[in-house]
Amino acid sequence: MSKTLVEKIWDAHVVKSEEGFPDILYIDTHLIHEVTSPQAFDGLRKRGLPVFRPKQTVATADHNVPTLNQLLPIKEELSRYQVDMLTKNCAEFGVELYGLGHPFQGIVHVIGPELGITLPGKTMVCGDSHTSTHGAFGAIAFGIGTSQVEQVFATQCLLQSKPKTMKIEVNGELGKGVGAKDIILYIIAKISAAGGTGYFIEYAGSAIEALSMEARMTICNMSIEMGARGGLIAPDQTTFDYIKGREFAPAGEEWDKALAYWKTLYSDADAKFDSVLTFDAADIAPMITYGTNPGMGMGIQEHIPATGIQPEKEKLSYQKALDYMGFDDDSSLIGKPVDYVFIGSCTNSRIEDLREVAHFVKGKRKADNVTVWIVPGSKQVEQQAKNEGLDKIFEAAGFQLREPGCSACLGMNEDKIPAGKYCVSTSNRNFEGRQGQNARTLLASPLTAAAAAVTGKITDVRDLLEKVEG
Amino acid sequence: MKKFTKLTSAVVPLNIENIDTDQIIPARFLKATTREGFGENLFRDWRYENDNQPKADFVMNNPTYSGQILVAGKNFGCGSSREHAAWAIQDAGFDAVISSFFADIFKGNALNNGLLPIQVSDEFLAQIFKAVNNNPKSALEVDLENQTVTIIETGAQESFEINPYKKSCLINGYDDIDFILNQKQLIEAFEQAK
Numbered sequence: 001m002s003k004t005l006v007e008k009i010w011d012a013h014v015v016k017s018e019e020g021f022p023d024i025l026y027i028d029t030h031l032i033h034e035v036t037s038p039q040a041f042d043g044l045r046k047r048g049l050p051v052f053r054p055k056q057t058v059a060t061a062d063h064n065v066p067t068l069n070q071l072l073p074i075k076e077e078l079s080r081y082q083v084d085m086l087t088k089n090c091a092e093f094g095v096e097l098y099g100l101g102h103p104f105q106g107i108v109h110v111i112g113p114e115l116g117i118t119l120p121g122k123t124m125v126c127g128d129s130h131t132s133t134h135g136a137f138g139a140i141a142f143g144i145g146t147s148q149v150e151q152v153f154a155t156q157c158l159l160q161s162k163p164k165t166m167k168i169e170v171n172g173e174l175g176k177g178v179g180a181k182d183i184i185l186y187i188i189a190k191i192s193a194a195g196g197t198g199y200f201i202e203y204a205g206s207a208i209e210a211l212s213m214e215a216r217m218t219i220c221n222m223s224i225e226m227g228a229r230g231g232l233i234a235p236d237q238t239t240f241d242y243i244k245g246r247e248f249a250p251a252g253e254e255w256d257k258a259l260a261y262w263k264t265l266y267s268d269a270d271a272k273f274d275s276v277l278t279f280d281a282a283d284i285a286p287m288i289t290y291g292t293n294p295g296m297g298m299g300i301q302e303h304i305p306a307t308g309i310q311p312e313k314e315k316l317s318y319q320k321a322l323d324y325m326g327f328d329d330d331s332s333l334i335g336k337p338v339d340y341v342f343i344g345s346c347t348n349s350r351i352e353d354l355r356e357v358a359h360f361v362k363g364k365r366k367a368d369n370v371t372v373w374i375v376p377g378s379k380q381v382e383q384q385a386k387n388e389g390l391d392k393i394f395e396a397a398g399f400q401l402r403e404p405g406c407s408a409c410l411g412m413n414e415d416k417i418p419a420g421k422y423c424v425s426t427s428n429r430n431f432e433g434r435q436g437q438n439a440r441t442l443l444a445s446p447l448t449a450a451a452a453a454v455t456g457k458i459t460d461v462r463d464l465l466e467k468v469e470g
Numbered sequence: 471m472k473k474f475t476k477l478t479s480a481v482v483p484l485n486i487e488n489i490d491t492d493q494i495i496p497a498r499f500l501k502a503t504t505r506e507g508f509g510e511n512l513f514r515d516w517r518y519e520n521d522n523q524p525k526a527d528f529v530m531n532n533p534t535y536s537g538q539i540l541v542a543g544k545n546f547g548c549g550s551s552r553e554h555a556a557w558a559i560q561d562a563g564f565d566a567v568i569s570s571f572f573a574d575i576f577k578g579n580a581l582n583n584g585l586l587p588i589q590v591s592d593e594f595l596a597q598i599f600k601a602v603n604n605n606p607k608s609a610l611e612v613d614l615e616n617q618t619v620t621i622i623e624t625g626a627q628e629s630f631e632i633n634p635y636k637k638s639c640l641i642n643g644y645d646d647i648d649f650i651l652n653q654k655q656l657i658e659a660f661e662q663a664k
Contacts, residue, residue, distance in 0.1 A: 015653070015656050015657055015660045016653060016656055020634050020635060021635045022633065022635060024650060024653060024656070024657070026657070026660055026661075035500050035501075035552075036551070036552065036553070038503035038504075039503065039504065039505050039553075042503070042504070043647075047647070063497075063500075064501065078501035078502075079501060081501070081503070082501050082503060085503050127551060127553075128550075128551055129549065129550050129551040129575060143551035143575055144551060144575070144578075145551055145552075145553035145556070145575060145578060145579035145582060146553040146554075146579075147553060147579065147582035147583065147645065147646070147647075148578070148582065148646075150647060151646050151647050151650060154647050154650070154651065155647070155650040155651060155653075155654070155657060156657065156661075157650055157653075157657055158646075159635075159646045159649065159650060161633065193488055193545060193548055194488070194544070194545040194548065194571060194573070197545075197571070197573060197574055198574060224549075224575075227545070227548060227573055227574065229574055229575075292488075293488045293490065293548070295488075313487075313592075313596070314487060316485070316486070317486050317487040317488065317543065320486070410492075410497040410550075411497060411498065412497045412498060412500065412501070429490075429492070429549060429550075431490045431492040431493065431549060432492070432493060432515065433492060433493070433496055433515050434492050434497075437496075437515055437520070438515075
């Protein structure tokens with residue numbers, strides 16, 4: 001019988017399937033961090049259980065860590081306690097920890113792929129909704145709650161109902177100044193912040209196949225922002241080339257064996273999806289969000305949709321979002337002054353993002369009204385950026401290159417955007433207060449963020465690219 | 471896990487769509503390492519001013535409204551996977567949440583804690599909001615065994631879906647770990663065969 005990619009991987013991991021019950025799904029790799037694990041470790045203690053497969057569990061500290069002076073003790077007491085608790089729990093239960101100071105430390109969804117832990121055909125979970133990032137490799141990867149973290153600790157399995165499948169095809173060529181972040185913001189704007197709920201999404205089509213692994217991660221990362229459990233992309237030569245030679249990737253005979261299996265991981269030509277959507281890459285402009293959920297996005301030259309055209313029962317919520325942002329309906333954002341630019345998060349903090357920004361800002365300087373934070377996704381990304389001299393370019397441009405962590409994506413550490421201020425952010429959520437109480441977030445690509453940093457206002461990056469090249 | 475069978479209660483209406491888990495419990499309150507105490511920060515930035523004074527216009531600060539059922543607009547619980555959102559709602563005294571649509575992870579987290587997420591039609595949700603608007607003390611009856619929710623005043627009733635396994639967990643107070651631990655041999659056999 002023909003199967004979708006999701007079905008192939010799912011079926012290969014079902015320990016037990018029984019009518020009326022969710023499947024018992026085997027989990028190959030469990031990633032953990034300091035915020036959603038302590039209560040799960042506590043649960044194990046209360047039940048008197050060990051971590052069943054500690055070698056399949058990997059920990060890092062990312063959500064709560066400072067991005068300046070990381071080797072000094074964390075100043076904020078509760079953050080320090082939580083990070084210390086992770087260290088203690090990992091030692092007690094025999095889990096490998098890439099904590100502060102370790103050369104592998106970083107955002108959990110950045111380190112998995114760069115260490116070769118994330119592989120095609122795997123099932124992977126983490127107590128973090130952006131676990132969908134790992135789907136870029138053709139893995140089933142999704143976020144779970146803390147009770148489920150405890151479940152995976154205790155049994156290396158999860159009770160899960162098989163998800164519905166959706167295929168999203170993006171065909172054709174992207175325009176100049178348009179990247180993976182614009183593709184995914186465009187899709188979410190089209191289908192809404194709830195449009196993917198209940199589905200596992202497979203991204204396909206020529207525009208997706210043309211993307212690098214890091215760009216594919218940006219796409220899969222934001223699957224959850226349309227409510228989807230996860231998103232994945234069939235592995236291909238780009239995937240295999242990325243993985244080969246990484247720290248924990250299979251090598252030698254193991255590599256040949258793995259590769260042979262990975263090459264079977266695609267949706268069969270006549271496989272049935274529960275839903276199929278198709279988009280044309282040429283229709284996508286640099287995107288920006290104007291509201292308080294990631295579905296409220298538009299092409300940067302467009303006007304914010306009028307409140308009057310929203311469905312009656314959504315008008316109230318819609319207007320509330322615009323009021324929070326301090327924007328008028330039916331207005332353009334171009335030229336609107338911004339206060340902060342944040343380039344980082346599990347969506348856009350990898351080396352290609354930093355290179356793209358550095359290439360754009362080389363020889364330019366940030367506008368005086370803007371504070372710019374660049375927060376690399378991992379120690380390895382930070383080191384690589386320094387090796388390539390990107391740090392010098394950022395310094396000359398007045399951009400602050402910080403140390404790795406989740407940082408201002410969710411403002412759990414000190415990196416908060418002040419109340420009322422506007423931040424063009426490469427992160428994934430523009431919820432009220434996400435980046436700090438009453439902070440106003442505009443989600444965009446690294447290039448659009450860099451353009452705002454240089455001009456001090458919302459800018460169509462294509463105008464600047466033409467000037468450079470023209 | 472907390473058991474759930476039947477509940478009759480007035481409701482707290484929150485007629486806003488796409489309520490994300492950052493609103494339910496902002497990230498800065500996720501630093502606790504236990505499950506208790508999150509209720510005081512439920513909807514923190516909607517509920518309190520910066521100086522911790524309650525905002526008079528927020529429904530939880532209006533003594534007219536009370537009850538163990540939270541009723542909210544569609545796509546409730548979208549965003550982060552933080553189970554702290556379910557803990558906070560439960561810790562603030564709610565046993566059920568009604569909406570016309572729930573985000574996946576939130577729904578799972580709620581069920582894993584004995585907090586019942588009840589998905590009703592848009593029309594029925596509008597009827598609940600209307601009933602509460604007319605009479606803030608208007609009560610609902612939630613019957614998990616029969617999978618129904620009833621607006622007592624009007625008698626309007628709708629049935630809701632729930633996975634039969636999850637239903638029995640809630641009625642009996644079992645959790646998933648109790649269930650899977652009984653299958654350890656199967657799991658080990660699966661690993662051997664891999």
